[in-house]
Amino acid sequence: MSLRPAASLIICARTPPSRPGVFGTKAQSPFVVLLVKRNSAGPFRDLHVFPGGALDTDDDSAAWDAVCGGVAEGESREERRFKIAAVRETLEETGIALFDQQPTARQISEWRASLLARESKALFSTMVRESGLKPSLGKLKPWGHWITPAMEKKRFDTKFYLTYLDEEPRAAYADGRELVSAGWYTPQEALAAYDRGAIDFFPPQLCLLTDLSSVGTFPPQEPLFPANVTVQPEPVSNDEDRYLAFPGDRHHSTSSRSANGVNRAVYVANADGKVRFRLERGAGSVGASAAKARM
Secondary structure, X not given: OOEEEEEEEEEEEEOOOXXXXXXXXXXXXXXXXXXXXXXXXXXXXXXXXXXXXXXXHHHHOOHHXXXXXXXXXXXXXXXXXXXXXXXXXXXXXXXXXXXXXXXXXXXXXXXXXXXXHOOOHHHHHHXXXXXXXXXXXXXXXXXXXXXXXXXXXXXXXXXXXXXXXOOOOOOOOOOOOOEEEEEEEOHHHHHHHHHHOOOOOOHXXXXXXXXXXXXXXXXXXXXXXXXXXXXXXXXXXOOOOEEEEOOOOOOOOOOOOOOOOOEEEEEEOOOOOOOEEEEEEOOOOHHHHHHHHHO
């Protein structure tokens, strides 16, 4: 099964001073992140994810050279393509526009309507060029690279980026098609909701939110799991557990025979039939080593 390139964007904003935390306590994080809930169809049915989606041919259009002033120093055209897709999908799905100068409400509404109608999707670069605005690609920081496990029918090669808003959270409105809701959570709130079974994640979102929950500064500076490490989970089954092994785990194909690290998402039996996971990280794993170095 071929891989579809995709981009996903972690948007952080300052936690409002009056925001209560989990169970009514003071908010435990200086920032909140935007999560959207997918509809009940497709491979991400009913899951909470970060905004994003598959790349489009227009994301690599030559028109972006004029819009962006070429390719940024130290960045490839391929990397720019993924970042443009992240900005486009975020606008389409949530109505949040990430540009060096904020578009007018009318521009946002018209662009989003065109994207949702699928009538002018190939012309997003043209719409932006005619506005004279420039997407804030320089503020999108690489934050992870995940590839869907080989046994899945639909597979994605997804680059995750993180960006931040200098203000408190903006209103986000789900598109009502692919998404049914959108909301801002501290990482701790999102993980607590996952533990209660109120929301569901796939391993990439669970790992990324777990790492963000240990960050005490705004904006976050570096991912705990290095962004230059490609994570392709590999299924492992034994007499005790069934889990997805990540790089750094002793059972992952990229590990040496002498490796003893633990870095995995263990399948957890659930009465409602939904697949859930429990993260396990130990000495020798990539994520654990980075977290230890950061403490």
